[in-house]
Amino acid sequence: MAEARRIRPFAVRHLPGFPTMALICFVCLYAPIITLVMFSFNESMSMSQWGGFSWRWYVAAWENERVQQASLLSLIVATCASLIATTVATAAALGTTRTRRYRGLTGIYVLINQPLMVPEIVTGVALLIVFAMVKVWTGYTGIGYLILAHTAFCIPFAYLPIRARLESMDATLEAAAADLYATPWMAFRRVTLPLLWPGILAGGMLAFVISLDDVVITEFVKSGGQDTLPTYMLSQIRRIVTPEMNAISTVFLAISIALVTIFFLLSRGKKQ
Amino acid sequence: MYRACEGVGKLQATVTQVQPGERAAARLGTGQGAVAIALKGVSKVFGSGADAFKAVDDVSVDIRQNEFFTLLGPSGCGKTTLLRLIAGFEHPTSGEIRLKGKDISPLPPFDRPVNTVFQSYALFPHMTVAQNIAFGLEMLRRPKSEVQETVDRMLKLVRMEQLANRRTSQISGGQQQRVALARALAPQPEVLLLDEPLSALDYKLRKEMQIELKRLQSETGITFIFVTHDQEEALTMSDRIAVMSEGNILQIGSPREIYDHPAQRFVADFIGESNFLKAEVVRPLDPGAEIRLPSGATLTAGVPEGMRPAGSVTVVVRPEHARVVADPAAGALRGRLTNIVYFGTDTHYHVELPQDGEFIVRMQNQRGSEASFETGDEVGIEIGDGAPQVLKD
Structure with missing residues (x-):
């Protein structure tokens, strides 16, 4: 036994203090979230004293007209942005994997993934300036700007899972389809697309979640009176903190967890 | 047999003893048989400049209708590239590919009446066995009833009726192989291309599929172009074999011609086992030539077509065409x-x-x-007249 212990390979798990470190990390990550969820069910107004269980704040949030409007805007923007981003990302993924390697392909990867690297605040300011000019020219102040901005930063999130799926897919299948008289479009529709579908769904969902909880860029791009759920919450919290925010956050959390779980299951399914 | 050759169409019973390659010829009443695929000066260069690599180098060959034609060679000899050129996945750098006289080299794969059985089978994983087989027919927009009928016939042909509704991931490697065959045969292509289709199977299954392939070929009457690096597979299945090396076809002939009368050292070495000997040509005969071995023995030898041997040459002798005898003086050669x-x-x-x-x-x-015999013995080696074959190089 002693012999076996000595030759055990290096593993971070066996370093002294590892369990303590892990515990601290988990507590830091989840304790605030648990507190937040807990107090969303608080009967009293207090954020620190427990006054008994109640759905009161959920009802209040549900009946709050501004919350309703903000939620609707969030959903519209997230839906439109993730749909457009996923379509564009699918085309981009096909264009970067289903071709012979060409010069500048790496450059294109970097270009597509750029929004992951550029600080959001920079994108926000840049869009603010450009859209301000466009607004002056056209006079249009609708939600188009928000959708456009969200689409832009959602593309890489949709692109990555789709490309991963395409790369793990045997390109011989498409050759086989072509060999069996399928035109490029038919081969795409009957072979590539059905096999790519889990990747597209995963990419779309990821884009949706990312769009849903964006604050920084939305804050810069939104026109007066427009508020998505996160920016509405931010403006509320500046004035008064009520457990209503906790309730909204908890619902938000639940939706995100559900989507991320589905995303995880879908991307795991591709490896089989 | 000869009567059958003279009259087209009245040859049913008599042709059974004829070699399959000749059968097509007999049916058409010509000596050569109609050409299904003709390659004329086909070359394929990958890359450019200093990296350019000539995968296929000025290949010309006529492949006859209803022929089981094998491209045989080591990996990297260009045989798969040649297949991909015929399928349309690659386009020749120069030269023409004619299908029944029509140049198809500019056509995309989906416009060629040619189907492929891929080495990896490439079955569509999201479809059932039956859907896989139906795919080609559906792409050709055949009526539903015809598709159904053909799929049923194909399932029967490859003996997969029981598994029609299985997913392709739920069947064994040998069964996947059959589905791949049925899928490629269903649209009734002019030519079926097979890219090392048996290499993923174990030995016993491979033997079974070899027989199965021959049966399918004779039942469907479709021209098969088969790519393999396995000389035994090539010898047992083919009507004709083209031996390839470094993008060139070195020799084309029936398995017997290739094995018994290899024209070049590479062919002799690649197919079967060989003994190479130096020899002097004494005088040409018709056919063949008389040669003298360094030991002084004179023998008659086969000579490749179109070669006029003279001076010193290399000859090949197959190990089974010689005998060891106890008396060293009795054989053509002697050794230990x-x-x-x-x-x-x-x-x-x-x-x-x-x-x-x-x-x-x-x-x-x-x-x-x-x-x-015991190791260390001085023995003689007897070589029969006609057993040596003169090589071109």
């Missing part, structure tokens, strides 16, 4: 036995020759005739 390897059906004798190195003789083991 260095190794005896027992193989069950036969025994290999390794004989060290004074001039030409090692010579291997293969003799069949028969009951009661256990030879009494």
